[in-house]
Each structure stands twice: as C-alpha cells, then as structure tokens.
Amino acid sequence: MNKKSVLIIFGGNSTEHEVSCKSVMNFIKNIPDDKYQKHLVGIKKSGDWVYYTSDTALIPQNKWDSEASNTVCMLCPNKGLVLLDGQNTVINVDVIIPVLHGKNGEDGTIQGLFELCSIPYVGCGVVASGVSMDKAYTKIIVDNIGTIPQADYVLVKQGETSDYIKETESKFTYPVFVKPCKSGSSQGVSKAENREELVNAVNLALKHDSKVLIEETIKGRELECAVFEKNGEIICSNAGEAVAGDVFYSYEAKYNNADSKTVLNPDIPEGVNDKVKDYAEKIFRALGCSGLSRVDFFMEKSGNVIFNEINTLPGFTEISMYPMMMDAIGYPIEKLMEELIEGAGLSK
Structure with missing residues (x-):
C-alpha cells in the first residue's frame, strides 16, 4: 500500500513558537506509521525553514x-517540498498539517502558500483563518448572528491611542481586560485594575499587534467546545472547563502553572452544554471555518453563556483541551489524526 506523504510544519516566527513545539509531538507520536509517511519541517524563530x-x-x-x-x-508551486541540498531534492507532499500558532501560522498567510502550491492542508482556509485570528473582525461577524452574547469592547489602533482612556472609563468600570487583536495562548493579555495599569496593558498588547481590544470584565467560568468537521457535518464536543490557577487564564497559567486544570465533565446548569454546542456550531459556520476549531465561552452565575473567542489551530499539547474533549466523544487521538488528514482539502 502506498503511504500518503504528510508534511508536518512546526515552530514558526511568532510568540507562540514554544507552544507549537509542544503541540507537534502529539502529531508525531500519533499519526500511524503504517499508513502515512511523515516529513517534518521546522520554522525557526528567524523565519528560516529547515527539513x-x-x-x-x-x-x-x-x-x-x-x-x-x-x-x-x-515549498514550491507545482513541485512540493524542495530541499536546498545542492541537488534540489524534491519531496512529494500529499497533505500538509500546519501545527503552528499565532502570526503567520493561523492567520491565513501560510494557508495562502498552501493554496498557491495546490497542496491539501488540515484546518481552516485563508479567509476563515484571517478573520478568526482577528478578534475585532470575529466580534463583528458573531454580532451579525444576532443571538450570541459577547463582551463589549473598545478598539485601540497603533497611532490612534489618544482617546481610549476616556472611552474605556465612560463605558466600563475597572477591572478590564486588554488583548492584542491577533494573538493566541493569552500572549500579551493583561488585566487592568486602574488607569495606570490600563496604559501599561495597552502598551504591552501593542507590542504583539497593531490593534488592541479593551474588554469589559465578564465574571464567570471559562468553558470550551471542540468543533470538528467531517464530510460537511459539524461535530461538537461537550463543554469542558478551563480552571485557571491564576487571576485569569494567562499564558503562564495555561502552560506553566500546576494549579491550572481542565475539567471534561464540569458541573454546569441544565441546558448550558446544549447552548455551548449550539453557539459553537453557529460561530464555526458564520466564520466559514473548516476542519477543526476550539470555541471559548464564559458562563455567568446565572447560566448565561457569553462568547469569548475562537481558535482555528488549537493547542495539541499534553494538557490541551481540544484533543481531550474530542477523545471524550469517541475520537481518540490516533483516530482524530487520521480523520483530519483524510479530510484535508483546498479552497476552503
């Protein structure tokens, strides 16, 4: 039997390089060797690609x-993967798995390269990746669904920062959360308790992106839903809960705090799980997503569910929620890997 040639790309020149290097191990270990020929390409922090x-x-x-x-x-159009080894060795590639997070990995840029090379790939397409990566655009589209609550916000752009303090303090009371529009794994996210902290938080976020969201604080628990597309059918996991071991689920809390934990069957009010799944599917469809995504929510004490954000290339580390939630609904990691590879496509 001819094995499919699968190119797994990891690393990247984003601030989430280290997360990618952890996530990729799940793919390396769990893609069956008897069915697939795996090739690895690492993108250094400098941006250089190496086989x-x-x-x-x-x-x-x-x-x-x-x-x-x-x-x-x-990667070369009409050829595949070309090694600059003095002989320009060409490796045929049937499917690409971009195990990349953040800038140039899940924002549609590298997906555009795959399209130009006509190589099927796992995950969302160019437009869905770009829109979903930008929290401001995501909010606009989700708002147009009309039935899904989300946090109110103030948008700050690089070079247009003169009025954000006044606007923020007229709309919200402290604390507020400050987020780069295009970042994941809570990179550059801060909680601001006063004006001084707000200024510092905005300056930090602007180091990660040219646009920043200042959001009202939503008091509640953090719920997540794994979404998987199979032959056009949308499959949603049951809600899982991310319990932060810190004041909020920061990058450090997610990956380096032993007190942070994930709960696959959280104790939540009746009807909340169905609402989370319904909202997740509607958001996935509205953004034009394909393949896989993780959709994150807040649940207030009243049981009200509020959309937080979507992640089109969720983490696959040993502690990441997406593979655990999929396993809980009958997609253990090896089966999930096969389904993702066989469902890869173009022009999404």
Missing part, C-alpha cells in the same frame, strides 16, 4: 534548530 530528520525529542526542548542535519527547504 528536520534528527531526534524528535529535541523539539519540545527547543534544541532542534541547530542540528547539523537540518536542511534549508522551501
């Missing part, structure tokens, strides 16, 4: 990028 054939254990340790066997490579 990686060394010990995969070095990847999550962030020691992979200086291996002597690394070969500079590129």
Whole structure:
C-alpha cells in the first residue's frame, strides 16, 4: 500500500513558537506509521525553514534548530517540498498539517502558500483563518448572528491611542481586560485594575499587534467546545472547563502553572452544554471555518453563556483541551489524526 506523504510544519516566527513545539509531538507520536509517511519541517524563530530528520525529542526542548542535519527547504508551486541540498531534492507532499500558532501560522498567510502550491492542508482556509485570528473582525461577524452574547469592547489602533482612556472609563468600570487583536495562548493579555495599569496593558498588547481590544470584565467560568468537521457535518464536543490557577487564564497559567486544570465533565446548569454546542456550531459556520476549531465561552452565575473567542489551530499539547474533549466523544487521538488528514482539502 502506498503511504500518503504528510508534511508536518512546526515552530514558526511568532510568540507562540514554544507552544507549537509542544503541540507537534502529539502529531508525531500519533499519526500511524503504517499508513502515512511523515516529513517534518521546522520554522525557526528567524523565519528560516529547515527539513528536520534528527531526534524528535529535541523539539519540545527547543534544541532542534541547530542540528547539523537540518536542511534549508522551501515549498514550491507545482513541485512540493524542495530541499536546498545542492541537488534540489524534491519531496512529494500529499497533505500538509500546519501545527503552528499565532502570526503567520493561523492567520491565513501560510494557508495562502498552501493554496498557491495546490497542496491539501488540515484546518481552516485563508479567509476563515484571517478573520478568526482577528478578534475585532470575529466580534463583528458573531454580532451579525444576532443571538450570541459577547463582551463589549473598545478598539485601540497603533497611532490612534489618544482617546481610549476616556472611552474605556465612560463605558466600563475597572477591572478590564486588554488583548492584542491577533494573538493566541493569552500572549500579551493583561488585566487592568486602574488607569495606570490600563496604559501599561495597552502598551504591552501593542507590542504583539497593531490593534488592541479593551474588554469589559465578564465574571464567570471559562468553558470550551471542540468543533470538528467531517464530510460537511459539524461535530461538537461537550463543554469542558478551563480552571485557571491564576487571576485569569494567562499564558503562564495555561502552560506553566500546576494549579491550572481542565475539567471534561464540569458541573454546569441544565441546558448550558446544549447552548455551548449550539453557539459553537453557529460561530464555526458564520466564520466559514473548516476542519477543526476550539470555541471559548464564559458562563455567568446565572447560566448565561457569553462568547469569548475562537481558535482555528488549537493547542495539541499534553494538557490541551481540544484533543481531550474530542477523545471524550469517541475520537481518540490516533483516530482524530487520521480523520483530519483524510479530510484535508483546498479552497476552503
């Protein structure tokens, strides 16, 4: 049996490089070797692409990028993966899995390259990736659904920061949350308790992106829903809960705080699980998503469910919610990997 050639891309030149290097291990370990020929390409923080054939254990340790066997490579339209090894060796690629987070990984840019190369890939297409990555555009589209509550916000743009303090303080009471429009894993996100902290939080967020959201605080629990598309059918997991071991579910809380935990069957009021699944499917469809996404919500004490954000390339680390939630509804990790590969496509 001819094996499908699967190119797995990891790393990236975003602030979420390390998360990608952890996530990719789940793909390396769980894509069946008897069905698929795996090829690895690492994108260094510098942006350089290298074909990686060394010990995969070095990847999550962030020691992979200086291996002597690394070969500079590129994706080339009408050819596939080309190794710049002096012979321009060409590796045929049937499917690409971009295990990339953040800028240039889940914002539609690299998906555009895959389209130009006519190579099917896992995940959302160019437009859905770009819109979903930008929290401001996501809010506009979700608002047009008309039935899904979300936090009110103030939009701040680089170079247009003179009035945001006045606007924020006229709309909200402290504390507020400040987020870069285009970042994931809570990178650059801060909680501001007063005006001074607001200014510092906005300045921090502007280091991550040219647009920033200042959101009202929603007091409630953080619920998540894994969404998976199979042959046009949308499959939603039951709601899971992210319990922060910090004041909020920051990057440190997600990946480095032992007190943070995930709960697959949280104790939530009757009807909340169905509402989460209904909202997640509507948002997935409205944004034009395909393949997979994770949709995050808040649940207030009243049981009211409020949309927070969508992640079109959710984490696949050992502690990530998406694979755990999918496993709980009958998609263990190896089966999920196969389904994602076989469902890969173009022009999404």
